[in-house]
Amino acid sequence: MSGIRIGIDLGGTKVEAIALGPDGTERCRIRVPTPRDYEASLEALVELVARLEREAGGTGPVGVGIPGTVSPVTGLVKNANSTWLIGHPLDKDLAERLRRPVRVMNDANCFALSEASDGAGAGASVVFGVILGTGVGGGVVVDGRPLQGAQLIAGEWGHNPLPWPTDDERPGLPCYCGKRGCVETFLSGPGLERDHERATGRAWTTRRIAEAIGQEDGGARAAYARYVDRLARGLATVVNVLDPDVIVLGGGMSNFPSLAEDAQAALASWVFTDHVRTRVVKNLHGDSSGVRGAAWLWPAP
């Protein structure tokens, strides 16, 4: 009855935990609000693991996805927008309390790993998983393993500058990272909202913009067209360097109907090749990719 893998997605507002069987099927799932305090978060995770194991009737290794990384230099969490995790050795503290090894990884890498393992990128050798949400991130999986890199930032294309900028895209808006004109300032949900408002004077949410596109609204459609072209430019620089087989789109913006197909079509204008074979696809597991990928951080039992 052992032989499960446990995945936890420690998000900014909710913690989600699942137990996967040896073949990757889901045995059970629990969701609780995220405590906004480090000690309370540790306690919540220990409690979640205990509940999962009772319900799934087994035990196994634990993988945790976080909105940040554990620094290879200090062993402490950095770059997390769940700021109460910053400066703590989350993997060590959890391993101690759970009395087993724990792997902690950036949530964008977990997304990419999930989609590469049994999602929209299954069977592909090189998968680039893209998060287009409140922020813009990404992760790279090569032959089923996350590529982390020397700084653990492999795939973090959101803080590259928007490539081939037009005059009205320069110098771009300030980004929280300290630079201007980052890909994230254009391709996040708030980035689309700002662009649409600047052009139309309407302060609409991405959801409202999406609805208006369906109703043939000119301003919304124009903002979406600019978004697709910018997405294609941003992805083209990734393709020129990494040349992935598949790009999987995730995050709230990936729910725009036909975004993957439109980005695929626009990519050909920008990639340094005569024929783009890289496929751009929507994710398969939706919001569950993060937690599934965390479980996939461990090999099958």
Ligand SMILES: [Zn+2]
């Ligand atoms: Zn930035």
